[in-house]
Amino acid sequence: MRDMREIVKRGYEEGDYRKKYRLKDRMDEYPLAKKNIDRMLELLPEGASILDLGCGPGIPFDKYLVESGYDVTGIDISQKHIDFAKDNVPDATFLKSDMSEVDLDEGSFHAVLSLYAIFHIPKEEHEDLFSKIFRTLKSSGLALVTLGTELEDEKEVGDFIGSEMAWSSYTLEANLRLVEGCGFEILHWEEEGRKGYPEHHLWILARKS
Ligand SMILES: C[S@@+](CC[C@H](N)C(=O)[O-])C[C@H]1O[C@@H](n2cnc3c(N)ncnc32)[C@H](O)[C@@H]1O
Structure with missing residues (x-):
């Protein structure tokens, strides 16, 4: 089987994510x-x-x-995105790394954000990732994440942003159970988009309990 991470990494290096999804850089263009x-x-x-x-x-x-006064550290597997991020947000810290492999100190962040990214990691690794997020949060720290909503076993497409891409996910219900099973209390969840359509995402705000 092809290595999903390599497909994802190459896909973001070769494709143009910004052009398709992030041309609007004002927050109010993304109300949800x-x-x-x-x-x-x-x-x-x-x-x-x-x-x-x-x-x-x-x-x-x-x-x-950053403009709202928070101390932000970003991690991404794509060097191209890290370079863009450093240019776009000079007052944050950005590191190129795989989120599953990066060393994170225990109890060091008030919050962890991960939007439209965890579904690029094989779903069998999601539990370990949430346990790692749990450990790196301070007491009562928060996680705001988006996850997939349907069972996808390393789904690949040939042209996502002008390049190949791959996703992996459990169902919406299983994702909620997985996050709770890692010790989080779910404060809020909602769906973005419609079941059965592209861009159907699960938003979860959870607290380390
Ligand atoms: C759909 S984009 C979302 C980017 C950003 N969160 C946003 O919403 O604009 C997914 C991002 O996850 C990154 N990514 C994918 N797999 C990763 C991994 N294993 N570790 C770190 N970053 C990863 C990609 O390089 C890409 O920048």
Whole structure:
């Protein structure tokens, strides 16, 4: 079987994610994301530390967080996206790494954000990733993530952003159970888009309990 990570990494290096999905860099162009990010921010202390896993080009989300006074660290597997993010959000810290492999200190972040990224990792690794997120959060820390909604076993497409791409996911219900099973209390969840259509996502705001 082909290595899913290699497909994803190459896909973002060769394709143009920004052109298809992030040309609008104002937060109010993404009302659902803004509502969920603001819901998280209301529960965080001023200047809180936020880790963004799969940060992409840093706009609009990391830019919004930094402009709102938060201390942001972004991690992404694509060097191209890390370079964009550094240009777009010079006051945040960005590191090229695989979110599953990066070393994270215990109890070091007030919140972890991961939007439209975890579904690029084989689903069998999602539980370990959420346990890692749990460990790196401070007590009562928050996780705001999007996940897939349907069972997908390394689904591949030939042309996503002008390049190949791959996704892997459990169902919406199984994802909610998985997050709770890793010790989180789910504060809010909602669906983005419609079941059976592309861009159907599960948003979860959860607290380390
Ligand atoms: C759909 S984009 C979302 C980017 C950003 N979160 C946003 O919403 O604009 C997915 C991002 O996840 C990154 N990514 C995929 N697999 C990753 C991994 N294993 N570790 C770190 N980043 C990864 C990709 O390089 C890409 O930048």
